[in-house]
Structures are given as structure tokens and as C-alpha cells.
Amino acid sequence: xxxxxxxxxxxxxxxxxxxxxxxxxxxxxxxxxxxxxxxxxxxxxxxxxxxxxxxxxxxxxxxxxxxxxxxxxxxxxxxxxxxxxxxxxxxxxxxxxxxxxxxxxxxxxxxxxxxxxxxxxxxxxxxxxxxxxxxxxxxxxxxxxxxxxxxxxxxxxxxxxxxxxxxxxxxxxxxxxxxxxxxxxxxxxxxxxxxxxxxxxxxxxxxxxxxxxxx
Amino acid sequence: xxxxxxxxxxxxxxxxxxxxxxxxxxxxxxxxxxxxxxxxxxxxxxxxxxxxxxxxxxxxxxxxxxxxxxxxxxxxxxxxxxxxxxxxxxxxxxxxxxxxxxxxxxxxxxxxxxxxxxxxxxxxxxxxxxxxxxxxxx
Numbered sequence: 001x002x003x004x005x006x007x008x009x010x011x012x013x014x015x016x017x018x019x020x021x022x023x024x025x026x027x028x029x030x031x032x033x034x035x036x037x038x039x040x041x042x043x044x045x046x047x048x049x050x051x052x053x054x055x056x057x058x059x060x061x062x063x064x065x066x067x068x069x070x071x072x073x074x075x076x077x078x079x080x081x082x083x084x085x086x087x088x089x090x091x092x093x094x095x096x097x098x099x100x101x102x103x104x105x106x107x108x109x110x111x112x113x114x115x116x117x118x119x120x121x122x123x124x125x126x127x128x129x130x131x132x133x134x135x136x137x138x139x140x141x142x143x144x145x146x147x148x149x150x151x152x153x154x155x156x157x158x159x160x161x162x163x164x165x166x167x168x169x170x171x172x173x174x175x176x177x178x179x180x181x182x183x184x185x186x187x188x189x190x191x192x193x194x195x196x197x198x199x200x201x202x203x204x205x206x207x208x209x210x211x212x213x214x215x
Numbered sequence: 216x217x218x219x220x221x222x223x224x225x226x227x228x229x230x231x232x233x234x235x236x237x238x239x240x241x242x243x244x245x246x247x248x249x250x251x252x253x254x255x256x257x258x259x260x261x262x263x264x265x266x267x268x269x270x271x272x273x274x275x276x277x278x279x280x281x282x283x284x285x286x287x288x289x290x291x292x293x294x295x296x297x298x299x300x301x302x303x304x305x306x307x308x309x310x311x312x313x314x315x316x317x318x319x320x321x322x323x324x325x326x327x328x329x330x331x332x333x334x335x336x337x338x339x340x341x342x343x344x345x346x347x348x349x350x351x352x353x
Contacts, residue, residue, distance in 0.1 A: 131269070
């Protein structure tokens with residue numbers, strides 16, 4: 001009888017732990033309390049930072065705006081095609097994300113070039129072909145330098161002009177954005193283990209009720 | 216007496232031979248392990264931790280035939296960079312690799328690592344070889 005109780009206690013604790021690990025992904029970014037009037041009553045709600053509207057052009061010369069990503073979970077990063085350092089590693093890893101979700105029309109990858117002068121649309125298309133990506137899962141985005149650098153801040157990324165050695169400086173993070181355009185995770189794009197976690201997190205995110213409900 | 220001398224010489228030769236061989240092996244191991252560090256710092260981002268390359272952007276370092284055929288110009292590839300169409304592992308690449316201004320000894324080490332990893336087995340590429348090859352770069 002005593003053993004039975006101990007067994008039940010252990011089982012309960014075990015289950016408690018298990019349900020703990022099954023939580024949804026956190027919401028990142030700046031929080032602002034917003035006071036609204038709903039049905040004549042004043043309520044204070046928390047609003048999370050979201051990615052603001054934007055307009056870029058992809059490797060097919062199609063215009064891409066925030067509306068192109070409505071109803072989609074997506075991953076963003078910053079790169080340039082002639083980057084000798086971390087970009088090949090990042091995109092070798094990003095290819096795994098691409099392969100995992102390329103048949104899911106509600107998923108996208110966007111890679112912003114931070115060197116729009118060299119990385120013109122044809123250069124981006126050639127890069128995409130050589131990388132072996134096709135279709136609309138992974139867009140390589142070209143835009144005004146100022147626009148790209150500004151949007152990078154919304155993704156909590158820092159990119160900057162060439163350093164004295166003539167290299168661009170940028171973070172190698174992959175940023176996970178949900179259908180409400182909120183930041184849900186940042187992952188070191190050069191680390192295969194972090195990218196494996198990103199793939200798992202995308203699956204977790206896709207299963208969240210407010211992601212399933214969102215259009 | 217004569218026999219003894221011959222015997223002693225033979226033994227001596229064997230000993231020298233054996234110790235030379237192990238010196239070679241020690242040299243190989245030194246080059247190889249130092250080369251793996253040079254590889255991580257200078258090459259791995261592009262060519263990958265398994266020498267796998269990246270799609271059709273960056274060639275793999277797993278094509279032993281290509282490496283053997285180009286053995287005497289590999290040092291030049293690193294020192295002066297490489298540009299233009301090449302066929303590696305049955306695929307065409309037409310991009311460029313930047314020159315990397317590392318010391319000839321570093322080149323010897325990293326090439327020893329590359330040509331004896333990822334399924335390649337070409338033995339030590341010595342400093343002397345690299346210095347010779349660098350003289351003949353086009």
C-alpha cells in the first residue's frame with residue numbers, strides 16, 4: 001500500500017514535469033501596456049512588438065510586402081551573396097529548414113541582402129539557383145539599404161556598413177516570426193544544434209491554437 | 216667477422232629506416248592536427264565541417280581525383296585565389312575563392328589536412344613542396 005502511494009506521487013511529479021516542457025513558445029520583443037475601452041470598460045492589455053509594414057523585391061522581381069506574409073509563419077535572416085565568413089554556414093543550415101517545410105504554403109523564409117548594390121535581383125536569382133532553391137518557400141529580398149537596415153532593427157538585428165577591413169558586419173541569427181508578426185525566437189544560424197531547435201520550434205508554433213486560427 | 220659487420224650494418228639500416236618512418240609519421244601527425252585548426256579558421260565556413268561544400272555555390276573537398284590531378288597547384292589556389300569554371304565531383308562550379316594570404320607553412324598544414332580527410336588519402340604535403348609549387352604559380 002505504501003509503495004502504491006509512493007508510485008502515485010512519483011507519477012504525479014513526473015507528469016507535472018512533462019506538462020511543463022510542453023508550453024508554447026515565448027513571445028519576444030518589447031511589450032507595451034495598452035489601455036483600451038471595451039464595452040464601456042477600461043482594460044489594460046499587453047501589446048507585443050510586431051514587424052512593421054515593408055516593401056521589398058524578391059529574386060523573381062516580385063514585390064513582397066508584409067501582406068505577402070499574412071497567415072504565414074516565417075524565418076528571417078540577413079546576408080549578402082559575396083559574404084566570405086558566416087553566410088555560407090548560415091545558408092547551409094537554413095537549407096535544412098527549407099527542406100523540412102518547403103511543401104508548406106503557410107511557411108516562408110526571407111533573407112534580406114544587406115549589400116543591395118552588388119546583390120541585384122539577377123544576382124539573387126543566380127544565387128538561389130546555385131543554392132538549389134526553387135518556388136516560393138524561400139525569398140531573397142532586395143531593397144533600399146536604409147529600408148533593410150531599418151527593418152533589421154525590428155528583428156532585433158544589428159547590421160552595419162563596411163568596417164575598415166571592407167567587410168559588412170551583421171548578426172548571424174535566424175528570427176522566427178508568427179502569423180501575428182510577433183517575434184517568437186532567435187537562433188544562432190551558424191550552429192546546427194540551434195537550427196535543429198528552430199525546426200522543432202516551428203512545429204510547436206504551428207500547433208498553437210492562435211496560429212491554427214489565424215488566417 | 217665480415218658477417219658480423221654486415222649484420223650490424225643491416226641492423227643499423229633497419230633502425231634508421233624505422234626511425235625515419237616514424238619521424239615521417241610524427242611530421243604527418245603534426246601537420247595534420249595543426250592543419251585541422253587552420254581549416255576551421257580559414258576554410259570551414261565555406262567548404263563545411265565535412266568538406267561537403269554548399270550546393271552548386273561552393274565545391275566539396277571530397278573529390279580525391281580532382282585533388283590528385285591538381286596536387287601541385289592547390290597551394291596556388293589558396294595563395295592567389297581561384298576563379299572560373301571548374302568541375303568537381305561531377306558538378307560545374309563557376310564562382311571565385313578569395314586569395315588567403317597565409318604563410319607557406321600554414322598552407323602545407325591545411326593541405327595535408329584536406330588531402331587526408333573527407334575520404335582523401337594523399338600523405339603529407341610538406342613545406343618544401345608548397346614552396347616549390349608557389350614558385351610555379353601561374
